[in-house]
Amino acid sequence: MILDLADLGAEPEADVCIAGSGPAGLTLALALSRAGRRVLVLEGGGEDYSDESQELYRGAVVGHPYFGLDFTRLRYFGGSSNHWGGWCRPLDAVDFEEKPHLPHAHWPIRRGDLDPYLEAACAILNIEPVFDDTRVGPEIDRIRFRFSRPVTRHAQEFRPEIEASDRLAVVLNASVTGVEMEGGQAVGFEVGGYDGSRRVVRAARLVLACGGIENNRLMLHFNDRAGGMLVREARTLGRYWMEHPHFAVGEAAYFSMPEGQQYFSTTPERQRRDGVLNCGLRVWTWMGEPSYRVSRELYCAAPRLAQKLLSRTGVLGPMTCITVLRAAWEQEPRAENRVALDPSVRDRFGIPQPVLHWDFSDLDRRTAISAVLAFGEHVARDNLGRVRVADWLLQDAPFPENDAIGGNHHMGGTRMSDAPEWGVVDRNCRVWGQERLHIAGSSVFPTGGHANPTLTITQLSLRLADHLLAQG
Amino acid sequence: MTDRASPAAAARPDAGPASEAPPRGIARRDLMRLAALAPAAAFAPPTERILLSPGGWVLLESDLG
Numbered sequence: 001m002i003l004d005l006a007d008l009g010a011e012p013e014a015d016v017c018i019a020g021s022g023p024a025g026l027t028l029a030l031a032l033s034r035a036g037r038r039v040l041v042l043e044g045g046g047e048d049y050s051d052e053s054q055e056l057y058r059g060a061v062v063g064h065p066y067f068g069l070d071f072t073r074l075r076y077f078g079g080s081s082n083h084w085g086g087w088c089r090p091l092d093a094v095d096f097e098e099k100p101h102l103p104h105a106h107w108p109i110r111r112g113d114l115d116p117y118l119e120a121a122c123a124i125l126n127i128e129p130v131f132d133d134t135r136v137g138p139e140i141d142r143i144r145f146r147f148s149r150p151v152t153r154h155a156q157e158f159r160p161e162i163e164a165s166d167r168l169a170v171v172l173n174a175s176v177t178g179v180e181m182e183g184g185q186a187v188g189f190e191v192g193g194y195d196g197s198r199r200v201v202r203a204a205r206l207v208l209a210c211g212g213i214e215n216n217r218l219m220l221h222f223n224d225r226a227g228g229m230l231v232r233e234a235r236t237l238g239r240y241w242m243e244h245p246h247f248a249v250g251e252a253a254y255f256s257m258p259e260g261q262q263y264f265s266t267t268p269e270r271q272r273r274d275g276v277l278n279c280g281l282r283v284w285t286w287m288g289e290p291s292y293r294v295s296r297e298l299y300c301a302a303p304r305l306a307q308k309l310l311s312r313t314g315v316l317g318p319m320t321c322i323t324v325l326r327a328a329w330e331q332e333p334r335a336e337n338r339v340a341l342d343p344s345v346r347d348r349f350g351i352p353q354p355v356l357h358w359d360f361s362d363l364d365r366r367t368a369i370s371a372v373l374a375f376g377e378h379v380a381r382d383n384l385g386r387v388r389v390a391d392w393l394l395q396d397a398p399f400p401e402n403d404a405i406g407g408n409h410h411m412g413g414t415r416m417s418d419a420p421e422w423g424v425v426d427r428n429c430r431v432w433g434q435e436r437l438h439i440a441g442s443s444v445f446p447t448g449g450h451a452n453p454t455l456t457i458t459q460l461s462l463r464l465a466d467h468l469l470a471q472g
Numbered sequence: 473m474t475d476r477a478s479p480a481a482a483a484r485p486d487a488g489p490a491s492e493a494p495p496r497g498i499a500r501r502d503l504m505r506l507a508a509l510a511p512a513a514a515f516a517p518p519t520e521r522i523l524l525s526p527g528g529w530v531l532l533e534s535d536l537g
Contacts, residue, residue: 302535376530
């Protein structure tokens with residue numbers, strides 16, 4: 001059923017209470033209710049977008065320019081699935097592994113722990129569960145993305161099932177504003193309504209699934225209010241936040257038109273050898289005036305190549321196809337990149353607004369350079385064309401401010417770890433030291449790979465459902 | 473209801489690529505740094521060496537005059 005907070009009974013009964021109705025929360029809620037559990041989902045927004053709800057997502061950014069925090073996510077039924085682009089790809093096996101150049105930043109699980117949930121996650125997201133990558137060069141894979149079409153908007157997609165369910169209730173306009181603590185343990189969520197009403201919802205299991213910024217903000221605030229008893233080792237809380245940097249990192253001049261849009265990534269071997277992270281490359285066709293410019297520049301840089309082309313064609317015009325080489329890559333998880341609280345600016349529920357500290361590192365730059373070089377080597381060796389590395393990458397110039405910048409992918413801050421001193425949740429997404437409280441969504445990612453996160457978020461929620469069901 | 477062209481939706485990178493051209497030029501020290509990043513072994517194919525031009529092009533040795 002779907003109801004408003006005003007219509008919720010005084011003491012609602014639920015086995016599991018989930019804060020957030022985005023992809024993480026609704027996937028978990030549906031899996032649990034289908035297995036017979038009574039589930040209550042608390043959604044801070046209403047049925048549709050409203051300024052009243054969205055303004056609770058305001059915040060500040062320090063460091064590299066980023067999207068407005070009330071712009072890069074949505075706060076109403078279905079959460080950010082309401083503006084999701086539909087890109088899907090699982091993380092690679094290498095993304096889960098320990099790396100010498102990333103101490104204390106690895107998953108306590110492996111890709112094999114999520115693989116059993118791939119097919120079910122793909123069904124939820126309306127995609128084929130096949131990711132047939134191909135090794136096309138010594139250090140380059142051509143990789144497969146899947147595109148959710150029609151894009152799964154969770155609230156729309158699963159509304160009929162929710163409305164018909166007597167075990168699953170989505171409560172709208174119900175903002176989680178605190179946790180009720182007993183003996184150092186979280187036992188319920190405090191809930192606030194826009195009309196000023198307050199109540200507490202208790203459940204045997206509590207799950208925070210409010211997204212990769214809000215999970216951090218709420219946990220920081222709740223922990224402050226609990227005097228540090230909620231997350232007893234809070235050194236990493238809010239920290240090691242990540243995005244996928246999205247930038248044009250070069251150009252490729254092809255001798256013949258490549259087929260469609262193509263996607264590539266550096267192999268794990270290349271990543272290990274260069275001491276860099278995972279990087280996805282996207283080849284987009286770019287025709288018109290730039291093709292003359294880029295061709296002229298290539299001919300100047302490679303006169304013998306120009307002679308060969310001239311002898312073959314009789315003219316030295318533009319190359320057949322010039323493409324922009326775009327990259328979306330794995331960002332180094334650094335303690336400096338974090339969600340913090342600004343106690344001087346509070347929302348209508350008294351919760352401090354977030355301040356996102358976010359910038360790039362030398363490893364971020366080297367990861368992109370390594371990928372373009374590996375791709376350029378592949379393109380040259382196979383004589384498909386020639387590739388150029390963007391000057392700003394090579395010159396140590398600042399990362400551009402007039403590019404895509406990020407993917408609206410908010411990861412880390414309540415990361416999963418194999419010991420409480422290195423993260424906030426354990427391998428089962430349970431907050432270290434807490435019996436009931438769990439966290440779902442990409443805020444638990446210790447590393448982000450280069451793949452868009454929604455598929456992994458969905459797999460993790462299905463795995464969390466299995467874990468909670470096994471707990472009884 | 474949910475597939476609106478919201479400002480946030482318009483910000484998605486999935487909408488397509490930007491077309492900003494980067495500035496020109498490359499400093500020699502950066503080439504040296506890059507050479508350190510991609511050591512000779514990586515650019516030593518069985519038949520032909522791969523080189524990085526001052527303009528940032530990844531070239532075959534035979535491309536050069």
